[in-house]
């Protein structure tokens with residue numbers, strides 16, 4: 001058994017199984033405490049909420065909670081291993097919500113038959129929470145599930161593998177393109193994968209200026225092109241009118257490779273064929289489309305990112321979801337709209353251009369410096385500035401775009 005495997009299993013097993021627990025926020029020591037917390041006192045907030053649902057934000061934990069909900073159909077890049085096997089990842093997302101944004105997240109793993117069953121289940125419990133973070137639900141079902149839940153719920157519903165990934169990818173990509181001296185509108189993109197993350201990443205990059213005709217998306221059958229008859233409506237958005245059919249065909253001369261597919265699908269020979277100063281974001285977890293060592297061995301002019309914590313340039317939705325929900329919850333946004341997503345992109349991207357405080361360097365003892373450049377296109381998850389910067393940008397965008405139900409920033413945002 002490898003060292004990391006055993007350490008990871010021990011981490012999850014000891015001293016108690018799992019990674020999260022419930023903590024009390026009120027005293028519960030005396031009989032008076034119990035009379036307030038439970039019967040008879042609890043009846044008072046019940047009456048208030050029955051009279052005005054908005055009082056749930058005043059008297060319960062609703063406003064600081066997010067449900068992390070999955071059906072386990074696309075667990076990282078490990079595939080459809082079912083809801084229970086997804087629980088460590090969902091507990092992990094809950095850990096990150098708490099650690100980075102002090103949001104109390106609950107993991108919920110749903111066993112269901114039809115999409116409608118899943119949607120009904122989430123809709124039925126949605127009012128308990130301030131927001132819903134859908135996670136690791138495979139394409140194309142994830143698109144309908146998210147769209148329908150956004151319609152049916154009064155709280156933000158956000159499929160992290162789509163939008164969290166897209167926001168972080170776009171932030172890192174804008175920075176990497178600038179460092180490599182490339183214009184987004186001229187860049188040729190190869191996107192390996194045509195699922196949740198791929199469709200959302202490329203859609204957001206188009207909103208940032210990428211041209212659809214410069215995008216080659218691939219699924220397991222190869223290039224997605226206009227003469228294919230097996231495409232769902234989401235893949236069809238990226239059908240390219242081209243005679244190119246394989247990864248080898250499209251990687252020749254490409255400026256960017258974005259991997260949101262599976263392990264080891266890109267070879268060093270493929271990378272050798274890319275344009276000068278290429279960008280490779282191999283984001284599959286836990287194993288990227290190509291190992292950075294292999295890529296760097298053949299290209300010295302490369303900017304390389306992965307989804308992992310143990311290499312430079314971690315392109316991972318952890319840089320987004322805790323902070324976008326913090327901003328959305330704090331102004332009670334009804335939806336997380338495009339304005340809020342783009343505000344998050346620019347807040348994350350601009351933070352990477354600033355000098356890094358000593359405490360961030362201290363959190364990464366193996367790293368000697370973090371200076372905007374090929375090895376540092378995105379801030380580190382441990383950077384404490386992410387929370388105020390991204391949450392504030394998102395909350396302001398929510399207010400400006402009319403999504404917020406509270407139209408003032410919290411006082412601590414103004415400090």
Ligand SMILES: NC(=O)C1=CN([C@@H]2O[C@H](COP(=O)(O)OP(=O)(O)OC[C@H]3O[C@@H](n4cnc5c(N)ncnc54)[C@H](OP(=O)(O)O)[C@@H]3O)[C@@H](O)[C@H]2O)C=CC1
Nearest residue numbers: 076077139193194195196197219220260284285307316317
């Ligand atoms: N770093 C990050 O922050 C994130 C990384 N990811 C990673 O992205 C990957 C996909 O996740 P997600 O989009 O949620 O999953 P989906 O199941 O929605 O989509 C997977 C897509 O990848 C394609 N694919 C899988 N294996 C291959 C292969 N060998 N060659 C070509 N295409 C392949 C599938 O093709 P087909 O349509 O033909 O089945 C499908 O289009 C995972 O590895 C995940 O870890 C996801 C979210 C965040």
Ligand SMILES: CC(=O)C(=O)O
Nearest residue numbers: 076077161285316317
């Ligand atoms: C990071 C993440 O959400 C994933 O790989 O699915």
Ligand SMILES: [Mg+2]
Nearest residue numbers: 076135136161
């Ligand atoms: Mg995920």
